[in-house]
Amino acid sequence: MTRIDDTFARLKSEGRKAFVAYVMAGDPDFETSKEIVRGLPGAGVDIIELGLPFTDPMADGATIQLAGQRALAQGMTLDRTLDIARDLRKTDDKTPIVMMGYYNPIHSRGVNRFLEQAREAGIDGLIVVDLPPEEDAELCIPAQQAGLNFIRLATPTTDDARLPKVLQNTSGFVYYVSITGITGAAEAQADAVAPEVARIKSQTDLPIIVGFGVRTPETAKSIAGIADGTVVGSAIVSQIAEGKPVAEVLSFVKTLADGAHSA
Numbered sequence: 001m002t003r004i005d006d007t008f009a010r011l012k013s014e015g016r017k018a019f020v021a022y023v024m025a026g027d028p029d030f031e032t033s034k035e036i037v038r039g040l041p042g043a044g045v046d047i048i049e050l051g052l053p054f055t056d057p058m059a060d061g062a063t064i065q066l067a068g069q070r071a072l073a074q075g076m077t078l079d080r081t082l083d084i085a086r087d088l089r090k091t092d093d094k095t096p097i098v099m100m101g102y103y104n105p106i107h108s109r110g111v112n113r114f115l116e117q118a119r120e121a122g123i124d125g126l127i128v129v130d131l132p133p134e135e136d137a138e139l140c141i142p143a144q145q146a147g148l149n150f151i152r153l154a155t156p157t158t159d160d161a162r163l164p165k166v167l168q169n170t171s172g173f174v175y176y177v178s179i180t181g182i183t184g185a186a187e188a189q190a191d192a193v194a195p196e197v198a199r200i201k202s203q204t205d206l207p208i209i210v211g212f213g214v215r216t217p218e219t220a221k222s223i224a225g226i227a228d229g230t231v232v233g234s235a236i237v238s239q240i241a242e243g244k245p246v247a248e249v250l251s252f253v254k255t256l257a258d259g260a261h262s263a
Contacts, residue, residue, distance in 0.1 A: 002096070002124050002125065002147065002148070002149050002172065003094065003095070003096040003097075003124045004047065004096040004098070004124050004125050004149050004172040004173065005149075005172065006094075007046055007047060007094075007095075007096055008173065008207045008228070011046065011228075011229075016261055017224035017225070017227070017228060017229045017230070017260055017261065017263045018046045018047060018173075018207070018209060018224075018228060018229025018230075018260070019044060019045055019046050019047075019220070019224070019229060019230065019232075019256065019257040019260035019261060020045070020046065020047040020048075020049055020098075020209055020211070020229060020230065020231040020232075021040055021043075021045040021047075021048060021049065021231070021232055021233075021236055021253055021256070021257075022049035022050075022051060022064075022100065022211075022231060022232065022233030022236065022237070023036055023037060023040070023048070023049070023050065023051065023233075023236060023237065023240070024051035024053060024064060024067035024068055024070075024071050024237060024240075025050050025051055025052060025053060025071060025076060025080070025081040025084050026053060026070075026071030026072075026074055026075075026076030026080060026081065026084075027051075027053075027067040027068075027070050027071045027074075027076075027237065027240055027241075028070055028074070028240055028241075028243070029074045030074060030075075030076065030080060030084075032246060033071075033084060034084050034087045035246050036240070036246055036249060036250070037050065037084055037087070037088050038087065038088055038091065038092075039246060039250040040095070040250070040253060041092055041094075041095045042250070043250040043251075043253040043254040043257060044253070044254050044257025044258060044261065045095070045253060045257060046095070046096075046229070046257075047095070047096045047097075047098060048088075048095060048096065048097050048098070049098045049099075049100045049127070049231065049233065050081065050084065050085065050097055050098065050099050050100065050123075051064065051067070051068065051100050051101060051233075052078065052081050052099055052100065052101030052102070052105060053067075053068040053069075053071040053072045053076045053081070053101075054068060054101055054102045054104065054105060055068075055072065056102070056104075057101075057102065058102075058129075058130065059129045059130075061234060063234040063237050063238055063241065064233060064234060064237055066241065067237045067240070067241065070241075078105045078106075078109060078114075081099070082117055082118065082121040082123070083121075085097050085099075085118075085121040085122045085123055086121045086122060088122065089121070089122035093122075096124040096125065097122060097123050097124055097125075098123075098124060098125040098126065098127055098149075098151060098172075099118065099123050099125070099126055099127070100126075100127040100128075100129070101127075101128065101129075102128065102129065102130050103128050103130050103131050103138070103139065106128065106139065107138075111138070111139055111142055112142065115142060115143060115146040115148065116146070118146075118148065119146055119147060119148065123148065124148060124149060124172075125148055125149035125150065125151050125171075125172045126139070126143055126148055126149070126150055126151065127151045127152075127153070127175060128150075129153060133152070133165045133166055133168060133169065134165075136168075136169050140169050141169060144169065144171060149171040149172030149173075150169065150170065150171055150172070151170060151171070151172045151173055151174070151175055152166050152167070152169075152170040152174060152175070153166075153174075153175045153176075153177055154166050154167075154174055154175070154176050154177065154196075154200055155176075155177040156177070156178075156179070156196060160199075163199075163200065163203055164203065167200075167203055167204050167206075170204075170206060171206070172206070173206055173207040173208065173209050173228070173229075174200060174204060174206050174207070174208050174209070175209055175210075175211060175231065176193070176196065176197060176200060176208055176209065176210045176211070176227065177211065177212045178192075178193045178210050178211065178212045178213050178214075178223070179212050179213045187213045187214075187215065187219060188210065188212060188213035188214050188219060188223050190219075190222040190223055190225065190226050193210055193223060193226060193227070194226040197210065197226055197227045207228035207229065208227045208228050209227060209228060209229045209230065209231055210223045210224075210226075210227045210229075210230050210231065211230065211231030211232070211233065212231075214230050214231065214232045214235070214256075215232070215234070215235040216235075216256075216259070217255045217256055217258060217259030218259060219259075220232060220256045220257075220259035220260040220263075221259040221260060221262050221263045222263075223260075223263075224259075224260040224261075224263035225263035229260060230260050232253075232256050235252075235256070236249065236252065236253055236256075239252050
């Protein structure tokens with residue numbers, strides 16, 4: 001049982017849905033990023049998605065691409081991303097941290113060394129968007145053996161023939177991408193997402209969390225209502241990009257969390 005498994009078990013027992021927040025590590029700078037991450041659990045965040053900055057983030061829209069560029073310009077690295085996780089773990093040993101990013105920095109570090117460092121830093125799961133199931137031996141299976149969840153994305157184009165492959169070594173939860181395209185594009189629609197969530201649920205007992213296109217408390221509530229929870233990323237990152245004070249960013253996050261939790 002990982003912190004992710006424990007969190008979903010607790011939420012289920014409480015009859016509540018999960019709220020997952022994405023932030024880019026090191027955006028707008030290292031110290032502010034640490035402060036934001038430290039404040040997320042108090043703002044109602046059940047699981048933190050911590051973005052690992054990368055130079056070629058092909059699955060991300062402009063908002064998150066720019067956040068990665070800001071972080072890299074501030075000297076953000078894989079080691080400093082792990083330091084943000086370590087910082088949270090000084091005061092919070094319960095809130096799961098999922099590192100989300102691309103395989104290149106991990107491969108460059110070396111898989112075994114990376115997994116050892118990630119575990120030590122308090123990372124609980126990985127989302128690596130450019131490693132398909134056919135490459136599970138690269139990272140997915142070693143991560144599971146090291147005690148980390150490996151979370152896979154399913155999309156509107158994941159048909160019934162492909163879905164079992166996507167689910168085969170996934171753990172923690174399934175991240176359903178509510179729209180085709182990149183992050184931060186169209187708005188998610190619960191009536192369109194509900195049949196897809198039901199289809200995936202018929203094939204797995206894992207929780208289904210829906211992300212992409214969730215920007216408001218109302219959408220967070222409607223999406224959480226048809227899934228096991230929801231993810232918000234670009235809307236939060238936009239607040240940071242606007243230079244909002246940390247307290248304002250966290251206040252905005254709380255409105256989204258309250259929306260998801262009211263589902």
